[in-house]
Amino acid sequence: MADDDTGGDATPFELPPGRAASIRDVARVAGVSYQTVSRVVNDHPSIRPETKQRVLDAMEQLQYRPNRAARMLVTSRSKTFGILTSNRHHYGPATSIRAIEEAAQESGYSVVTKNLTATDDASIVQALDHLADQAVEGLVIIAPQVRVLTAIERLSLRVPYVTLQSTGEAGSHALSIDQVAGARLVTRHLIELGHRSIYHLAGPQDWIEAEARMRGFLAEMSDNDVPTTAPILGDWTADFGYRAGRELLRFRDFTAIFSSNDQMALGLLHAVREAGLDCPRDISIVGFDDIPEAAHFAPPLTTIRQDFAEIGRRCVALLFAQLEGRDADLPAIEPTLLVRSSTARPAF
Amino acid sequence: MADDDTGGDATPFELPPGRAASIRDVARVAGVSYQTVSRVVNDHPSIRPETKQRVLDAMEQLQYRPNRAARMLVTSRSKTFGILTSNRHHYGPATSIRAIEEAAQESGYSVVTKNLTATDDASIVQALDHLADQAVEGLVIIAPQVRVLTAIERLSLRVPYVTLQSTGEAGSHALSIDQVAGARLVTRHLIELGHRSIYHLAGPQDWIEAEARMRGFLAEMSDNDVPTTAPILGDWTADFGYRAGRELLRFRDFTAIFSSNDQMALGLLHAVREAGLDCPRDISIVGFDDIPEAAHFAPPLTTIRQDFAEIGRRCVALLFAQLEGRDADLPAIEPTLLVRSSTARPAF
């Protein structure tokens, strides 16, 4: 049953050196038609196990690799998602990206990330353009989202997209992680400790999560009838936190600061120390994100932990849902409060 | 001159809804052959400016986008580089990745990053496989490099690759950033301050840069006839630094520690503080990398700054050099020492 194949003679079949094996080469070696090989590759049900094995062997022998380009061309599906990110070295985004990559790959998708260097409209458009060139089938946006969103509208990209954080308004585009709830959580923690004058060091306001955290802060404060001052708009960096802290400490008309992320909180801590004050004795500071370093700050930072990996996974799930035209309604992920040593009752 | 085109009548030419415009559609609208359109796209020299404009207009009108897949198929060039990374959220790698993406894109290349979750051989092979599926033309490796390198050998990948850090030995594959020099720099700094018992908290030894930094440390120590103890092998995390610090402080038979990266130094700082000691009065600590947060540690960290962006750019340059078969000999980048407040003369 084995020696009836076409020309099963001494020629071990070698292909021209430069070229990689194609489906047809495999077919020839296995003694079947190229279509059969294609069926094996896509494991079509009706194929004899014996034939399948023969094809598999041939593939092994020729080191066959399906050609993505050809498949992409004919199916006009790139099996690629794009991620638009701007500060990827931040812990949260980076963790999510990793999870996205993994989840995507499980479904045979790959991921192209594009970094936004500047946040002006021109570079946003250029970045989206680049992603469009890759024929991405879906988009995850971890960037100054409001601007990107309008750019997408303007370019009339016909691609499903997901923003990493809840917009509070949008339907299937936004991932409902309750940033607002997280912000309320830390704020309540401070209030319960007895703080009555609390500053908020916010993130850039074109970031939806920055805006959501700020909303949560303001809501919790007003719910508890604590008067608020205008939030300070930062840029996520420790440097900014430091400078803001120095500025703030010139007056010292507060007992606590809620920083919209952990990096800025680090800068704040630095400024407090430099002013000869002690956190948490004189001033309580809380962060947001729980980066792996936060536990080793001086003092270890009270913060909000978010499950960034889970967020990433959900991004992919949502994208697939949109691709398949169904509505995936994922329950919101609840952030958790991590009380460490940077918060205490106010001194007076 | 404008109304002599073929059939410039009332049909505005619309293509079947689902399909995107192809080179042939553009050709029809512009009244030229598809080859001419192809020439315009690749800006071939001999094409009449007038014709070119007509084609350009048609492209604009149809919102034409060249189809990557088709081009890839026929040229068998993916115009894609792969990055294999393992701890991308670390500042250094992340910064380099961004620079790589940018530099690549300038030459019309895109970048696919693949994250290594586990560092066992199986997942390395799987990751390389995934990258190979994308038909990447070059590879940048930011990962436990020695293992990856052997995996590449074993898979007989015929792709030029660059490792982010100097191996000290390899030729054109390795990027010569002088890790050894950097390590010598900090070590000398400590020695010059008067330290004679210095511990080294190293990175995982399958990371080439970890190994190089350790080599630099040992070399500088022995050059100055300072006796050394065996380096402690860490995992780059602040958590590890903290635990190692606690362990080390039980004996306190040293006056300084050189940590192979800033994160571990942060953990060390934490342990020192917790032991009721002061850095730098009791113990000096130095890091490596100069992450943006290092300036805000308690105390601000003395460390080695590396130009990660420049490294990224060079990766791409090297890759192109390898692709074109020429030898690019880039001068090494010299790291610089940043003295902040975590180092001082030893107390006794």
Next chain:
DNA sequence: TCGTCGAATGTGAACAGTCACATGACTGCG
């Protein structure tokens, strides 16, 4: 005046897959 050259453009065939349809063999049923 004619062949030659180069510029500008067109034609056919590849590239490596998938899809729709066709074919042949075998099974089960009336």
Next chain:
DNA sequence: CGCAGTCATGTGACTGTTCACATTCGACGA
């Protein structure tokens, strides 16, 4: 015993682009 139906496999056409090779046309030198 013939016919329908399924299983296993094969054939031809098509995807959007580039490459190698025509073809046309005007200019120019012999």
